[in-house]
Amino acid sequence: MPEYGPRPVERSLPTAEARDLLALVRELTQREIAPTAAEDEEAGRFPRETFRLLSESGLLSLPYDSEYGGGDQPYEVYLQVVEELAAARLTVGLGTSVHTLACHAVAEFGSKEQRAELLPAMLGGGLLGAYCLSEPAAGSDAASLTTRATRDGDDWVVEGGKAWITHGGIADFYTVLARTGGPGPRGISAFLVPGDAPGLSAAEPERKMGMRGSPTAQVHFDGVRVPDARRLGDEGQGFSIALAALQSGRLGIAACAVGVAQAALDQSLAYLAERHQFGRPIGDFQGLRFMVADMATQIEAGRALYLTAARLRDAGQPFARQAAMAKLFCTDAAMRITTDAVQLLGGYGYTLDFPVERLMRDAKCLQIVEGTNQIQRVVIARDLLGPEAR
Template sequence: MPATRLMPTEIGDDLIDMTRTICDRVLRPAVDETERAAEGGEVFPREIFAELGEAGLLSLPYPEELGGGGQAYEVYLQVVEEIASVWMSVAVGTSVHGLTCYPVAAFGTPEQQQRMLPEMLSGAQLGAYALSEPLAGSDVGSMTTRATRTDDGWAIRGRKAWISHAGHADFYTTFARTSDDGGRGITCFVVPADAAGLTFGTPERKMGLHGDTVREVYYEDVPVADDHRVGEVGQGMTIALSALDAGRLGIAAASTGLAQGALDAATRYAAERQQFGRSIADNQGLAFLLADMEAAVTSARATYLHAARLRDAGRAFGRQAAVAKLVATDAAMRVTTDAIQVLGGAGYTADFPVERYFREAKVTQIFEGTNQIQRLVISRDLLRSVR
């Protein structure tokens, strides 16, 4: 049962309808088989992203003059939610790709935007966001990957970890240290996938999101031309944190969609399952559980839409993005857990999708900043206003 959507324009409404059609025609028939086949990390649904790109769904929040869809961020996020209600790996990949394009769109020169964005936004290219390292996850300022100036530009040496699309992406939005000046010594680069010295680790074996291949990325003196440096030297931390504010909203929307999918599955099962001569949904205890699940999903949607509307209005939204990420991902974990409870023993089997939803929900509380980091962001911003 589709959730009620809040569209600011008729175009937005049409985009949701188109997304639902693509989900039903392309994603839903492929999700279960592909997720099973991708468990080892070698199968990647690249053709799905190409189709989303052709439909214009990868470029929605970017200005039309840059090759984007010119849509409000709240429209884009509801598209991500719709995708996640069917295939979470693809929704996360869509959000990650948007994250990789953001530095060029927001901080790139006009020449870089004209040269890079058309293929990035069309889906002809797929990006990876190379920020985290084995010992620099939440503490981005401690990264050790280093870019050194050369006669021809830069050479990057180091190692990135937990990188979605690694080994399948066409470019890597990479953050590297260019000086030892703490967080102010980081710079952003766009590294082509065919750059010499760029190699990849073995795919991580994860409990969920098998369609989202994650690997380590190794940089062995990878040459990068200076015209692939985005922003000023030393501006990388500002770029990364700015991108993550928007990226957290993508994860919040995807988590809401995941929770909606679990709620839909649980509601259908409760209405159809007969025990003691009646539908189990007629039991007040279970009906109230479904009501609490609905309240959690609706609350999550409200938080990310509020933050998106602040962003669309050009207002500060960092604290609200952290709230949305925190609320929506905790809701996804709770709702998917309750969905298994509604289905009982059947929910614990792979015959129903709720066990996959449950496995996929856990990582949402971890990536794009753990929920403990979100609490830190929120509390610091709150206290800053009174100190």
């Protein structure tokens, strides 16, 4: 199967350390991930050993505090690492973003004792996390979730089910949002549940059109007991904890989308140089040149947008609107770019022998996860018009 290596990408990196880090990641992806990505995705193989390697290398803990085993890297740097991982194989890039999302509640809302006890293993102990918010009847309307946690002495007993959970059934820990009070967002609390908790189970993974190596499954809680020491934040604070995590998680999805789009562009450029028609490389034809020019422009714009949002986050400034814009723009661009790559390769693009059809199938997922792009437009408009606007 033809696989073309990535072309150098101009990066906006704040330090020499960050440049060295990204060079290390690129070398790792080309050695350990990219060579078998197509085969592993077709077979539906989850790369658990790859995630162990990333954990050992400190790449699953980059944006968190070194006091607890993190890498002390700004989001500006972390997201560019995610982009590189996604360009090699989206299952790995998205999995890294989801793991970071699953750690967020402990890192940002956990007590000092919880952070000291839990985070070192979560960040650098070879563990893999999952994030449990969506339910079969509570997707975009997450505040209507029905999974319930009932107080029983020093424990909470969790009953219900979650849906569309990345790493469902294989995660070592789950950040779970459950109802502990009345209806609406103020009745939701957050918990950290071990993956081997009695009563926790997962359904068979969903049969997806793309990202076949990344298990997505329903997760069921049948009388799962969780100590109150594993409740994160205050009772009733869970929905705000979830929204805070999703703001950052949307940037991870944007970075993944740019990585997938960059991989499609790399494949397209190599094919334009290699394929000859009418006695010359097809890259000489203006119509195809215009296609890759548009692809490259959208990639640069998307990368600039997610980095702008990341810098706002790193500076401690509001970034929710910019995160939603980045998720919206980058994932829509990835869908357009991968579709154009299939078209540019002609019949070959539609075959499994070339990777662009896989990139197109993978890109579609990114327009849906962590808030559909229709929800991103709601978030953006609400921020522009103010909370009172209807």
